[in-house]
Amino acid sequence: MKMLAGRLHLKERGLRMETVDVPEPGPDEVLVKVTAAGVCLSDVHLIEGGLTPRLLDGDVVTLGHETAGIVDRLGDRVEGWKPGDRILLQAGQRDRRGTVYTRGVDYDGGWAEYAVARADTLVAIPDDLPFEQACIIPDAVSTPWAAITATAQVKPGDAVAVWGVGGLGAHAVQLLRLIGAAPVIAVDPLAPARERALALGADVALDPSEAGTIRELTGGGLAVALDFAGVPAVREQALTVLGRGGKLVLAGIANQPVTISSDSFFNYLKLSIHGHYGSDPEHVEELVRLARRQRLDLAASISDVLPLADAPAAVERLQRKEGNPIRLILRP
Template sequence: MLAGRLHLKERALRMESVDVPEPGPEEVLIKVEAAGVCLSDVHLIEGGLTPRLLGGDVVTLGHETAGTIDRVGDRVEGWKPGDRVLLQAGQRDRLGTVYTRGVDYDGGWAEYTAARADTLVAIPDDLPFEQACIIPDAVSTPWAAITATAQVKAGDPVAVWGVGGLGAHAVQLLRLIGAAPVIAVDPLPAARERALAFGADFALDPGEAGRIRELTGGGLAVAFDFAGVPAVREQALTVLARGGKLILAGIANKPVTISSDSFFNYLKLSIHGHYGSDAEHVEELVRLARQKRLDLAGSISDVLPLADAPAAVERLQSREGNPIRLILRP
């Protein structure tokens, strides 16, 4: 079968012919129907991210995957060939260590992939694979940031810095749960237009961020950094209301600076790190999609053949077309 394999020593993505994986007793073989292309994949290829738990130096990329069950292992119950599923972006071992699909073990940039049965989530027949595959990570990461880390409540004034693949969904999900107003901040006019289309009440250039206190009547309950830029964090801290939270969902690999501890302490502000999501967040989003509360059609910027994975990576690197999510279809 064809697979997109990352050779870590050279940081080279190669489309290669490899054996179809044989599922273990507690695994299923998935015929991949759609796989997302994420900035994390780009960072792995470029060297900004390195697998911590990979047993070797070559891995099939792809942590956003959906497809149909082809075969089931001897000990698998409750699943059968033909079932439509998405795959959680990772799995835990018996000690609780989290292994990430497409990073620490082979992922979905392939015609087939093996998956442990407890990482499957059933998807409804009317949810396209292209939309289902992005729920783990592209949608579940901001959902977990909003509901678990930030614990946003209806009526909370919020702002999202960086309206890319994660930030665009954050805007959509914040509106879904009733945050108000929802403000987007991004230097790109196309990104600001997208934020308004996804439900933002206001979309500002970073140079206009001073308006946030006026637009919210005093400041933000929660600011989300999905850009991973130090200047964003510094700016967001200046427009938080008393008790406000800054959620670091973007990764800058840089120090977090508090310019004034007296201001920070007086307003009782807080900074929270956030990474990924848990299994229940993906399951919640699938239920919302099943009930037609969550529409991800606008998130699919383009669908390309699996063989064009290197071209998809180049498009994401150059931000050609300002994509939300590019999808690979075997």
């Protein structure tokens, strides 16, 4: 049995839509019929060469770390699931030594008609949560959620600013509002992104040229600055508007040095810089519970749905930021 898949050939950094064999699930795995898969800026970085798989066995991989679908077939040792179950897939898995392998990076992902997943990486989703929304919870929503709740440990009433209101930052604004951060400030050079931030719950949306007003807006500076832009200038700017004990969390990828312009200022205010990457399984499960209880609405996050065969076009749209998308979704 054959299927269509979006395969990245790393030697030439080429994305090709290819017909390949449907994978066979191992004893502890499940074959999933993919119904929706997100297109992330990380996928673009992989294609362009800004990211390289560290743990991939070989030099070709099916992209897609944001995946939802229906259980199709069970491995011999799998219990607790049945064909027809609606699920999303965690964006990665750990081996026995604790090494994290990322779906669609270190092993084949969801830009395909079918995907194999270890049974312990499946998360059940409610019937009223559309697959297009469910598939983006791992990464697009769970990464900012983990950055906010685990890395930054934002508390209700904390003044927080988000730099970069794209696929991750837009959800950060929404989630900060959900947990009671105040004020929530969005910083983005694009007017449509600022308008979107306000619609999602930001109290203030600023152009980067206006960021100098943040200290006044917050009455002394930010408790937390979240960088989802991955731009060195953003980090330098954010450090200047942190309050005493403030944290800068780096969730965007710049592949550039982090510069502290004044160590005396940094030390006097007892500031700190924290790296952040991805999320843990419990963060995805928390977000599914919030969605089940109607506390989290992701309908506005789905910018467009395209056929799987149009994956290269979706990548080009994201590269150009055409329409300023939050998430483009591929539907096999």
